Each structure stands twice: as structure tokens, then as C-alpha cells.
Amino acid sequence: MNQSPPSDIRLAVAVEAILAGLGALRVILRNPRAREPVIKPDGSPVTAGDLAVQMAVCSVLAKRTPQWMVVGEEGEASVLGDAGAEILARAVAAVRESMGSDAPSDPSIFLANHPKPEGSTWWTVDPIDGTKGFRSARHYALCLALIENERATVGVLSCPTLVMGKNLLDIGSDEQYGTVYAALKGHGAWKFQPADGITQLPNSAVRLHRPKHAAPTWRVCDSIEGGSRAERMRSIMSATGLTWNSVSLDSQCKYALVAEGVADCFMRVPASYGAEKVWDHAPGAVVAEEAGARVSDLAGKPLVFAGDSLDQNVGTLACDGEIYPVICATASTHLARATKSLEPKSTEPKSTGLQG
Numbered sequence: 001m002n003q004s005p006p007s008d009i010r011l012a013v014a015v016e017a018i019l020a021g022l023g024a025l026r027v028i029l030r031n032p033r034a035r036e037p038v039i040k041p042d043g044s045p046v047t048a049g050d051l052a053v054q055m056a057v058c059s060v061l062a063k064r065t066p067q068w069m070v071v072g073e074e075g076e077a078s079v080l081g082d083a084g085a086e087i088l089a090r091a092v093a094a095v096r097e098s099m100g101s102d103a104p105s106d107p108s109i110f111l112a113n114h115p116k117p118e119g120s121t122w123w124t125v126d127p128i129d130g131t132k133g134f135r136s137a138r139h140y141a142l143c144l145a146l147i148e149n150e151r152a153t154v155g156v157l158s159c160p161t162l163v164m165g166k167n168l169l170d171i172g173s174d175e176q177y178g179t180v181y182a183a184l185k186g187h188g189a190w191k192f193q194p195a196d197g198i199t200q201l202p203n204s205a206v207r208l209h210r211p212k213h214a215a216p217t218w219r220v221c222d223s224i225e226g227g228s229r230a231e232r233m234r235s236i237m238s239a240t241g242l243t244w245n246s247v248s249l250d251s252q253c254k255y256a257l258v259a260e261g262v263a264d265c266f267m268r269v270p271a272s273y274g275a276e277k278v279w280d281h282a283p284g285a286v287v288a289e290e291a292g293a294r295v296s297d298l299a300g301k302p303l304v305f306a307g308d309s310l311d312q313n314v315g316t317l318a319c320d321g322e323i324y325p326v327i328c329a330t331a332s333t334h335l336a337r338a339t340k341s342l343e344p345k346s347t348e349p350k351s352t353g354l355q356g
Contacts, residue, residue, distance in 0.1 A: 003188065004203045011184045014123075014144050014156045015201040017060035018180065019194060020099060021053035021127060021142050022158050027094040028052050029174065035135045038083045045131050046078045051091035051111065053127035053142055056099060058110035061123055063102075068146075070123040071308055073279050075113035116307055121148045124305075126279035130251025138171055138224065139253040145282035147305045153185040155286025159253050164193045168262045169247060181208065181256050181287045189259060189290035210292035211261040213320050221254040221266040222246035232269040232334070240330045242323060255284025258318050259291035265319035265327065267298065270335070275309040281316050294324040298331040 005011065028034045028049045037045035054074045061070055079088040088108060095107045104110075117124075123146055130140035139161045146154035162179045163172035172178060182201055183189035190205035192198075220237055223230045237244050247263055257263035266288075268276055282305055289295040296302055297313035304312040314335065319327055 002204075003207045005182065005190050005201050005205050006184060006187050008184055008187070010146055010154045011156075011182060012201055013061065013064045014146060014154045015180065015182050016064070016199060017057045018142055018144050018156045018158050019199055020060045020102075021057040021144075022160070022177070022180075022194060023098040024052040024056035024091075024094045025049050025128075025142070025160075027098045028090065031090065033090075035137070036087075037131065037135055038078075038081075038087055041077050041080070045135060046074060046084075046087070047128070047131060047134065048087040048090040048094070049134060050074055050128045050131060051078065051088055052094040052098075054125055055091060055095045055107035055110045057125050057127065057142075057144060059095070059099065059102070059104050059107060062104075062110070065123070068121050068123055069118055070110070070125060071117050071278065072110070072125045072127065073277070074111055074127060076111060077113075078111060079108075117147070120150075121146070123147070124279045124282055124308075126252075126277075126283070129280060130253070132225070133250030137174075139249045139251055141251040141253050141256070141284075143252050143279060143283035145279070145286060145305075147278070147282060150304050150306045151185070152282040152286045152303070152305055155181075155183045155283040155290075157181040157252055157256055157283055157287055158194070159251075159256050162253055162256060164191070168257060168260060179256070181259065183208075183287040183290035185286060185290065187290070189287050208259055208287075208291045210259055210288075210320070213261070213264060213322060216243060218242050218244040218264045218320070218323060219262070220244050220246050221257060221263050222248045224248045224250055229269045229271060233267055236267070236269070236327070236331050236334050237265075239334060240323070240326050242326065252280070252284035255288045255318055258293050258320075259288045265323065266317075267319070267327070267331070268316040269298070269331075270315045275311045275313070276316060278305050278308050278310060281310065285316070285318060288318040292321075293318050294321045296328070298328065298335060300328045300332075
């Protein structure tokens with residue numbers, strides 16, 4: 001028997017906000033230039049879709065929970081120059097069309113920079129996680145989480161290319177709306193298929209339980225982009241002694257696949273250029289954990305969302321409980337060796353033990 005979602009204002013607002021973002025994105029997708037990017041100063045891409053989703057999501061949050069600030073990925077640097085101004089204009093038009101009379105007079109106010117959250121409760125949004133995937137018509141996700149006392153308590157993922165009733169390893173058409181995943185800490189996770197006219201979390205949403213693993217091989221989420229971090233992840237998995245294979249995809253859809261039981265592990269090995277961003281993990285972490293996965297950093301410590309970066313953690317891990325201990329232990333050993341190899345060698349001459 002399916003258990004309906006709880007009547008919780010935090011969860012309801014989060015789903016309402018993500019659906020507003022999805023509505024704005026669908027307007028953007030009607031434009032043949034929808035996926036064209038502008039490169040931000042940090043070298044990452046941004047599209048009109050990123051801007052439209054963040055503005056729509058923040059519009060709902062500002063109206064429904066004005067007491068809580070929002071830390072979003074996109075800021076003023078996302079719209080610099082003529083190219084930035086052009087995609088901003090398209091994004092603003094999309095928000096106004098999709099939200100109608102509920103749209104703010106100036107949606108661009110929701111692109112202000114908020115480097116540090118204020119207070120113990122705040123929202124974090126990644127309007128399109130996996131922008132490269134969005135640009136290439138691969139997997140991507142609209143992501144929102146509520147942080148309370150440094151823990152993520154609400155997580156919502158809209159995954160337009162994960163289509164309910166289809167093989168989730170396939171890339172569905174984002175014209176089909178895909179699947180929305182919503183989770184509340186301590187209460188569970190649900191999924192539903194959004195559609196025109198659905199603006200709230202429906203009572204018909206399906207309770208999400210990660211099934212018990214039965215296959216001889218464990219499936220691990222890998223990055224399409226590859227690189228040194230992906231190689232280090234593969235090294236860790238190879239050292240576990242587990243039989244495994246990989247599935248490559250973009251974005252926090254990886255957390256959704258772990259929650260569904262389609263994948264068994266998603267880890268992020270620490271990067272050399274800084275800690276993980278809070279908006280890249282908080283939403284998906286709640287969904288995966290409430291569906292039954294184990295979620296922590298690679299040292300087995302709870303994820304601490306104390307700012308816009310996970311500075312108090314060593315990477316991230318979401319996986320099946322059966323393999324969680326061996327992956328944590330192997331990752332800790334692997335990372336300790338890697339850290340030691342990077343330590344500077346002493347240049348002081350060794351003592352001969354002879355006295356003058």
C-alpha cells in the first residue's frame with residue numbers, strides 16, 4: 001500500500017518552487033537557442049535555462065518563506081557582458097510567461113550573490129545541475145534543498161530525462177517532463193510525474209524504497225566527463241574487491257538512480273581545487289538517504305552544510321548499505337596514501353649520529 005507524502009509546509013514549498021522552475025524551463029525549451037551557453041568568469045557554462053529556473057524557484061521561495069535566504073549557484077557573474085544580458089532577457093521573458101501574474105516585477109533580483117548563508121535555516125538551489133548535460137541533451141536535474149542547523153532536511157530533484165515507466169538508464173526526451181523526486185528527512189522519499197496543471201506535491205506520489213540488491217555485480221555511477229577524479233574513483237572501487245561496473249551520466253540524477261536501486265553507488269572523490277558545493281549534493285543526498293541508501297563523506301562522517309561549500313567533509317558517498325563499510329574503509333586508506341604522497345619532502349640533511 002502506497003504511503004502518501006506528509007503534510008509538511010517545507011516539503012510543499014520546495015516542490016511548488018521546483019515545479020515553477022520546471023515551468024519556466026519548458027518555456028525556454030521552445031526556443032531553438034535554448035541550450036546555447038555563455039561562459040562565466042570561472043570557465044563554467046550558463047544558459048538561459050539556468051537563469052530562468054533559479055529566478056522562478058526563488059520567486060516562489062521569496063513569497064512563501066521570506067524569512068529564509070536562498071543560496072543559489074547563479075549570481076551576478078552569470079550575466080556579464082552582452083551575451084549574458086541576452087540570455088538574461090530571454091530568461092526573464094520565460095519566467096513572466098510561465099508564472100503569469102505570480103511573476104515578480106523584476107525576476108533578475110534573484111541573481112544577486114549570497115556568498116554565505118545567514119541564520120540556521122536557508123535554501124540552496126542548483127537551477128540546472130549538469131549544465132553540460134543540458135546543453136548536449138543528456139541527463140540534468142533541477143535541484144533544491146532546505147538546510148536546517150547544518151543538515152539537509154528537504155530535498156527535491158526534477159529530472160526531466162528520467163521518465164517513469166521507462167528504463168532509467170536511457171535518456172528520455174525532456175519534453176515528457178520526466179520525474180520529480182521529493183524527500184523529507186525522517187519521513188521518506190516520493191516520486192511523481194509532473195504535468196501541465198500540477199503545481200503541488202500530489203497525494204498520489206509513489207513512496208520510494210531502494211530495493212534490496214540481488215545482482216552479482218554492483219553498479220557505480222561514473223562521470224561522462226572523465227578526468228582524474230573519475231580515475232581515482234575507479235581506483236578505489238577496484239581496491240574494494242567488489243565486482244562492479246559503471247554507468248556514466250551527468251548531474252544529481254546519480255542520486256536518483258541510487259534511490260531507485262538502478263545504481264548502487266555514487267561517490268565524489270575530493271578535488272584539488274576546493275570542496276564540493278552545497279547545492280551539488282544537498283538535494284540529492286536527502287532523496288537517496290530517505291529512500292534507504294547510506295549517505296556520508298568518504299570518511300563515514302555526516303555531510304555538514306555549514307556554508308556554500310562542504311569544507312568539513314572529505315568528498316561524498318551515497319551507496320547501498322551492504323557495501324558502504326568496505327567502500328568507506330577503502331576510500332579512507334586510498335585518500336590517506338594520496339595525501340601522504342603529496343606531502344613535501346624534507347630537505348634537511350640527515351643526522352649521522354656523530355658528535356663533534
